[in-house]
Every structure is written in C-alpha cells, then in structure tokens.
Amino acid sequence: MRILWKPFGFSRRLLQGAWCHPSESVSLSALTRRTLVPRLRKTPSIFWLGQRQGFSAMPEIEASVKDTELFSPPSKVRGMTELDRTAFKKTVSIPVLKVRKEVVNRLMRALKRVALQRPGIKRVIEDPDDGDTRLIMLDPFKMLTVDSFEKTELGVLEELAVNPQLSEYNLELTYENFKSEEILRAVLPEGQDVTSGFSRVGHIAHLNLRDHQLPFKHLIGQVMIDKNPGITSAVNKTSNIDNTYRNFQMEVLSGEENMLTKVRENNYTYEFDFSKVYWNPRLSTEHGRITELLNPGDVLFDVFAGVGPFAIPAARKNCTVFANDLNPESHKWLLHNCKLNKVDQKVKVFNMDGKDFLQGPVREELMLRLGPSAEAKPSVHFVMNLPAKAIEFLSVFKSLLDGQPCSSERLPTVHCYCFSKDANPAKDVCQQAGAVLGISLEESSSVHLVRNVAPNKEMLCITFQIPAATLYGNRALSLENFEEPSLKRQRTDDSFSEPQITSNS
Numbered sequence: 001m002r003i004l005w006k007p008f009g010f011s012r013r014l015l016q017g018a019w020c021h022p023s024e025s026v027s028l029s030a031l032t033r034r035t036l037v038p039r040l041r042k043t044p045s046i047f048w049l050g051q052r053q054g055f056s057a058m059p060e061i062e063a064s065v066k067d068t069e070l071f072s073p074p075s076k077v078r079g080m081t082e083l084d085r086t087a088f089k090k091t092v093s094i095p096v097l098k099v100r101k102e103v104v105n106r107l108m109r110a111l112k113r114v115a116l117q118r119p120g121i122k123r124v125i126e127d128p129d130d131g132d133t134r135l136i137m138l139d140p141f142k143m144l145t146v147d148s149f150e151k152t153e154l155g156v157l158e159e160l161a162v163n164p165q166l167s168e169y170n171l172e173l174t175y176e177n178f179k180s181e182e183i184l185r186a187v188l189p190e191g192q193d194v195t196s197g198f199s200r201v202g203h204i205a206h207l208n209l210r211d212h213q214l215p216f217k218h219l220i221g222q223v224m225i226d227k228n229p230g231i232t233s234a235v236n237k238t239s240n241i242d243n244t245y246r247n248f249q250m251e252v253l254s255g256e257e258n259m260l261t262k263v264r265e266n267n268y269t270y271e272f273d274f275s276k277v278y279w280n281p282r283l284s285t286e287h288g289r290i291t292e293l294l295n296p297g298d299v300l301f302d303v304f305a306g307v308g309p310f311a312i313p314a315a316r317k318n319c320t321v322f323a324n325d326l327n328p329e330s331h332k333w334l335l336h337n338c339k340l341n342k343v344d345q346k347v348k349v350f351n352m353d354g355k356d357f358l359q360g361p362v363r364e365e366l367m368l369r370l371g372p373s374a375e376a377k378p379s380v381h382f383v384m385n386l387p388a389k390a391i392e393f394l395s396v397f398k399s400l401l402d403g404q405p406c407s408s409e410r411l412p413t414v415h416c417y418c419f420s421k422d423a424n425p426a427k428d429v430c431q432q433a434g435a436v437l438g439i440s441l442e443e444s445s446s447v448h449l450v451r452n453v454a455p456n457k458e459m460l461c462i463t464f465q466i467p468a469a470t471l472y473g474n475r476a477l478s479l480e481n482f483e484e485p486s487l488k489r490q491r492t493d494d495s496f497s498e499p500q501i502t503s504n505s
C-alpha cells in the first residue's frame with residue numbers, strides 16, 4: 001500500500017557557523033588527552049589545536065554525550081501556541097576536525113558515517129583562524145572519542161596526514177535547524193503524541209489532528225508549511241467524510257486559503273478544488289491496480305468517478321469510458337481533467353445519481369454492446385468506489401437487461417468497494433454483496449484488501465462477474481445454464497469455501 005505521508009522536509013536555509021556565547025548551551029564533555037596522545041605520536045605532520053575563539057582542543061568526549069536533549073529545542077518553547085521562531089535559538093557543543101582545505105573532498109567521502117547531519121547545517125565550515133584550513137562538523141552521537149573513528153577512517157586520516165584530534169565547536173542552532181517532529185515534541189505537552197504526518201494533496205498538507213493537539217493547531221500547520229518545501233497551506237479535517245459527496249469539512253490552519261490544487265498520480269495530472277470534491281492520495285495504488293486489469297478496447301463504467309482517477313488512465317489505455325459523479329463540482333473537474341489529460345474524446349461524462357446512471361445510459365449501452373448483433377466483443381467492467389454505500393447499488397443489476405443473454409465470457413465484471421469491520425472481512429463483503437444480489441458469491445469472486453482505514457476497519461474491493469440469471473430479466477433462465485464453466489468447476493470442489501483475498505501491501 002503506498003501512502004503519501006510525507007516525511008519531515010528540510011529547510012534549505014543554511015546556518016552559518018557562529019562563534020557565539022550561548023544563552024542555553026549543552027556541553028558535550030570535559031576533555032582529556034588520554035587516548036589521543038599515543039595516536040598522535042604515530043601520526044606524521046600533526047598540528048595541535050589550542051584554545052581558540054570558537055573551538056577548543058577536544059581529544060575525547062565523554063560517553064555521557066548520548067543525551068537526546070542535545071538536538072532538542074530549548075525547553076522554554078513548551079506550551080507555545082503562536083509560533084515564535086526566535087525562541088528556538090540554542091547553542092550546542094559539537095566535535096569538529098580541523099583539516100587542510102585541499103583534502104576536504106576526499107575526507108568527506110571517508111567520513112560520511114560520522115559527519116554531522118542536521119537540516120540547514122553546513123558540514124564543512126571555514127576556520128576563522130586559518131584561511132587554509134576547514135572545520136568538519138562531526139556527529140556527537142557517533143564521535144564520542146577519537147577511538148570512535150573506524151580503522152578505515154583512521155587509515156584515510158593518516159594517509160592524508162590529518163591529525164585525528166577533535167576540537168569542540170559552539171554551534172548555534174535556530175528554528176531552521178530543527179526537524180518538524182523535534183519542534184512539535186518540544187512544544188506539545190510532554191509525553192503526548194505529536195503529529196508530523198499528513199496527506200499531501202498538491203500544495204496542501206491535509207492533517208487529521210487529535211483533540212490534545214487542537215490548542216496548537218495553527219502552530220502545527222505553520223511548522224508543516226515551513227518544513228515541507230512546496231506546501232503552502234495546511235488544513236485540518238473537521239469532520240468525518242459522511243456527506244454525500246465524500247469531501248471533507250476542513251479548516252485552514254495556516255497558509256493560503258486557496259484550495260484549488262494540482263496533483264500527479266501514476267503519471268496523470270488532476271486539478272480540482274480540494275474543499276469541494278473527494279481526493280485521497282492513498283488510493284493511487286488501487287487506481288493503478290484496476291487500470292492494469294483493463295485491456296485496450298474494454299469498456300469501463302465508472303459509477304462514482306470523482307475527478308477521474310480510474311476513468312482517465314483507462315481512457316489513456318484506449319478503453320471506452322463512461323464516467324459519472326453526482327457532485328456537480330466533481331463532474332466539472334472530471335470534464336476539466338479529461339481535457340487536461342487529452343482523453344476527452346474517449347470519456348463520456350455524466351452528472352447523475354449512480355442508480356439513474358445504471359438504469360439509463362449504462363443499460364442502453366449494455367443492450368447495444370452485449371446484444372447478439374454487436375460486432376466487437378470487448379470486456380465490460382464496472383468500478384464502484386463509494387465504499388460506504390456501493391454494495392446497495394448492486395441491486396440495480398438485478399434484471400437490468402432483457403432479451404437473449406450474452407455469452408458467459410462477455411458478462412460484465414464488477415469491482416465494488418466496501419468497508420468491513422468483521423473479523424473475516426473477505427467473507428463479510430461476499431456475504432454483503434451476495435445478499436443484495438440474492439446469490440452466493442463466496443466461490444465466484446475475489447476480494448482485494450485495499451487499505452486499513454481505521455483500527456479494525458478495512459476497505460476492500462470485491463470483484464465478480466454478474467451472473468446472467470441476475471443481469472437478465474428472463475426468470476426462466478436458470479443459474480446453471482449461464483454459469484461460467486470455471487465457476488461450475490469451483491462449485492463442485494468442496495474444499496473451496498473461503499473467498500480469495502489479495503492485498504495492496
């Protein structure tokens with residue numbers, strides 16, 4: 001399952017090394033020369049760093065450096081509800097290695113493991129005392145003592161005639177140098193869960209804040225914007241998706257109010273107003289999976305099409321697509337996106353209730369395409385992605401068509417989405433769908449686990465061919481006459497009683 005939870009981003013702003021007197025400083029250690037001296041004696045061309053303006057000789061750093069507070073923002077930011085970036089300033093002591101400038105590049109390759117990695121911090125800075133040397137910033141958690149260098153690293157130091165003696169450097173950290181999680185952990189009440197994850201929808205970070213985070217909502221939104229390049233607006237979901245059009249009620253926490261956005265999914269572009277239509281970046285794998293199942297020339301009826309993430313890729317695959325959505329805004333953006341992706345000639349777009357769509361244009365089309373005179377014999381697929389309700393719409397397939405039934409291999413395939421909270425969700429959805437259609441689907445369907453939407457709540461897709469006896473109104477037709485041969489085989493196999501389940505993850 002692919003989830004677009006964006007990891008914390010880094011600000012590109014670089015902090016210049018500052019020779020400062022700390023207001024809040026975390027010292028790494030008291031220094032001793034115990035382990036270094038013997039090593040230095042073996043090293044040619046060494047030079048000692050004495051006490052200098054910003055760094056001091058630091059042959060060994062105490063093991064107590066493993067202090068998780070070192071890179072935490074100052075304690076005074078706890079409880080802050082309005083973001084004050086200046087309050088995040090703090091000075092920490094970190095180990096540095098003084099080297100000749102001409103060996104920096106070679107050395108950096110060899111010292112990758114121990115080089116300091118902080119957002120916006122240069123790993124190599126100028127030496128204020130010597131234009132010909134540079135200071136390499138090292139990770140204090142990895143460089144406790146000179147002995148922390150690995151053999152190969154020491155080998156390179158020796159080869160380049162670099163003194164492995166460490167010095168201490170006072171590094172000033174600012175808001176730019178903390179990760180979003182570190183900032184939120186420092187601000188929110190201690191021990192409480194901090195959120196730094198969100199769904200990204202174009203320029204919008206879509207958060208789902210918990211109650212204890214709400215007093216900090218504007219600050220959290222601003223931190224997400226600051227720390228994630230390309231995000232210029234942060235919104236919070238203020239209700240579950242329980243309205244007809246499946247769009248969220250949302251509050252803009254920080255940044256621009258503009259909800260008109262543009263996203264890329266599986267190489268297609270979609271534009272829409274996120275406040276008025278449904279879009280879920282966590283469905284991209286599922287959209288791709290269904291597209292993969294289709295062949296050029298197939299017919300796709302997308303009953304709850306949204307802004308087009310099934311319809312447009314299918315049309316690009318040279319399928320004939322009929323796409324419908326009840327929400328006038330979705331319909332508008334669906335039309336727009338068909339043009340944007342240059343498939344407007346291949347998609348017929350409707351703005352109807354799903355039931356009317358099935359009983360009207362779909363029925364008409366099926367009568368033509370499945371009738372005996374139809375020349376081309378494409379496969380027909382239905383996508384029904386309205387998980388809370390789609391199963392109810394299956395009843396429309398009962399006796400939808402009349403006349404002579406088509407051959408079994410041309411019967412439409414339905415991909416119907418649903419939720420289940422059952423301990424056996426696959427069996428549950430088979431029973432739900434079967435109950436609506438008045439048939440058993442347990443041996444003639446496959447169930448795909450799309451995603452876990454909440455603890456103990458799964459979103460699934462059940463796929464099956466609509467039996468002729470269900471689709472055609474001629475009551476004289478018995479199930480046996482129109483069953484697919486493969487299904488007949490399955491029915492005689494007593495060992496098969498569970499639906500097959502696959503998953504995106």
Ligand SMILES: C[S@@+](CC[C@H](N)C(=O)[O-])C[C@H]1O[C@@H](n2cnc3c(N)ncnc32)[C@H](O)[C@@H]1O
Nearest residue numbers: 244245246278304305306325326327353354385
């Ligand atoms: C869960 S969204 C799925 C959208 C799209 N297929 C996707 O995968 O992103 C369900 C869509 O069904 C539409 N819808 C809700 N009730 C409907 C109905 N009775 N008839 C047709 N469309 C409906 C909503 O407006 C929404 O766009």
